[in-house]
Amino acid sequence: MTDILPPLPLWLWFLLALLGLFVARKPVQRAFMALARFCHQSLRLAAVSVADGERRLRRRNREVLLAAGCEAAERCVERELDHVEKTVKRELARYPELHRRLSEQLTAIDRDYALSVEVPPEPGNWSKAIRAVAEIPASRDPVVCDVLEAIRNSMHKAEARALEVYRESARERHQLLRRMMPAWRSILSALSGVNRNVETVIRRAGDLDRHMDRLEEIQRGGDRASRRLAASATTRFFASLVALSIAAAAAVVHFHLIALPVAGAGGSAAHIAGFRAVEVFALVVILLEIFAGLVAMECLRITQFFPAVGALDDKPRRRMLWIAFTALLVLAAVTVSLIWTRELVPGEGGAAADMNRSAYWLYTAAQMGLGLVLPFALAAVAMPLETFITSARTVVGILSSLLLRMLSLGLRLCGTGALVAGGVLVRLYDIVIFLPLWLERRFLDWRAGKGRPPGEPEPS
Template sequence: MAELLYSLPPWLWFLIGLVALFLARKPVHQGIYAVARLFHQSFRLGANAVAAADARLQLRNREVLLALGREASERQIERDIERIEHSMKKELAQYPALHRRLCEQLAAIDEDYVRSAEVPPAPSNWAKAIKAVAEIPSNQDPVVADVLETIHGSMRKAESKALEAYRESARERHQLLKRMMPAWRSILNSLGKVNKAVSSVQQRARQVDRHMERYEEIVQGTDRALRILSSSSMSQFIVSGLLLVAAAGCVFINFHLIARPMGAMWEGASYFGDYHFADISALVVILVEITLGIFTMESLRITRLFPAIGALSDRVRARILWVSLSLLILLAALGAGLAYTRELLLQEGASAVAAGAGATDSSVFRVVLSAQLVMGFVFPLVLAFLAIPLESFVNATRTVLGVSISFSLRLLSVALRLIGSGILRAGSIAARIYDIVIFFPLWLEARFLRWREQVAQPDKAKKALPGIEPAK
């Protein structure tokens, strides 16, 4: 039987294959469509699961963003209120002295004003006397003429004295008015300070109002607040990232400033893996400086990386602050000393190579030595401020990372849907390709069905009109 099968010609095998494929057409189509639908449903379920995870992540990102914004707004409002409270305490503490000084100055001004009032002189009795003398009949009496002459001289003298007294009184009034000017200026200066303090309080109150409006929007979770917080987080992420890169440069330079002197201190020490113990010690010193800087900023409540430090009492925080600052200054002095030692070691090596001290410029050496000494002392203090961009970077990274993951999940969901739809369409294409392979049997089947339909049409006409017989 096997020899008979092997002896069949290829065209016969081809015909048998076409017949077999034609007979298996329907189950093969069902299998192709079933597999395509299986993969399509699987990828669709996967896309729905990813979309649901994206929705939950977006909700979580929204909550985190609103929480960070609410915390930042509360911190800003708290600081503004503390500034207003400090300003009000400062100004109100000076108010009793200011009130007393204003009262004294106003009393002095009132007294000087009353004293500077012009009092008209009382009329003299000379007019009556002159009138009485004038009524005396003279009749060319020389005694009357002498009396009138005497009265005229006395009148001139009295006029001169009265004019001098009036001028002296006017001079005193002018002096009193002149004494009032410094008091007026002092009052104006005091009122100007009060106006400046009130304007400052009003400006800060307006800032608090703006922050409160923003805080209310954040609490309500409006879209505008979310957009503002998202853009702010992105800008903080970029800026704090750049600052951290700059801080990494400071760490790198500081490491090279103190690594070589550390090697001289730990000369002959063993290695820890592939790293020398001196390099590890230098790195530990830098990390301790950064840690002390973080504790300093936390004690000052500038950052809130460790809420436990901010929750301590003021006395305990003050102690931590002074201890951190003291140790930080001590490590800065240590870094300056190590940088100084490094340059001395380099100078000794250069002198040994040059075989004489005359080959080195002393002025350049002093400049380089001073620069390294300053850098060794300043860089640890600069690294103390690393906590500020570090906190901003950590807070912004949560938002940026959440947005990035959400975007990736959205792309994955779309990709899974596209792949599922592609597999479903690929099943239809595979079924069409299968029909193309067996097109000849399908063509014969279609021809046969068309012929049978044409044959069946007269029989249908007979059944529809039973009383009419066909013509012979």
């Protein structure tokens, strides 16, 4: 074939390529624009779908957030109602005794008060005698003077006796009033206790009103309640994350406190399912401590992982609580005993102990203290764990909604970019074939100028 057709020069191939591109200009540009519009519509449709999913997710997050807020507010209301009920029942149970005691004291006070009333002494018959003597005509009769003198002396004596009787009566009244003071103090103390209890109930009622207002606001589903719940969930999420990180560090320390004594006793050679038996033993002990703490928190109704445990009666629930607490004590004793037996293993503590015996015993005592405290610290991990699980749903939902919104915006931008890229490709295609386009333009202008009448201006 090459022998029949002579090779063409390169400039001729270039001209043929330009001619081919010029002839195929319209279909190629339409293909570019069609592809750009297809990408634009597809990306916009994907953006709309992602935006719709983001709206559904945001609505679902709002529903879950409001439901969690309602549940938390209801728990607060139930707790306040329980406290108010216990206070009222306790005070009502004491009311009959208080009423009886106050009645007895008030009766005694009333009796003593009646006895302490001041009664003025009766004048007796002296007034009649004095009136009769006063009617005697004034004279210098010595008999009359003697009678008046005797009357005066008798009156002085009677006055002294009446004053003494009055003083004795006042003394008795003061004694009665002094005897009333303990009763008054007892009444004031009882009334002060009632006042304190009433103030406690009033304060609880105020807290209950605030929790009810919060519950009503959450049930209305306002934006303010949603923002407040979202902020609270985010704060609780990071706080529980910090607490779980601290608990993880404590678990690592506890793991080594258990594993090192067992390994020193010669248990490092055994393996269970491909893992060292020492590590499996330490891990099982830590998991048992966490589980015992979880059961204890459920029995105390602090957490709600297992509602069936919280719904038990008080008697079996207290039994489970004591069993969990005993298990924690046993596991703590196991850890302390392992640390102690490390001293009895030859080659483990002997060399270090010989160097500085007192410092080494102090170090051992510190390890034993950690071994006693860490099981109870790990038992409390149930509280931040529940908070982390309940708040993680809200935080993950918020982050997912934000990512979907950013993805929708990115798809819209990519769709707009695809449409703009189609126009750019069309312009680039025209730039490649600019020479045929220029010739075509000149030809059309020449043809249009040839067909114009003489004197007509050239169109701009």
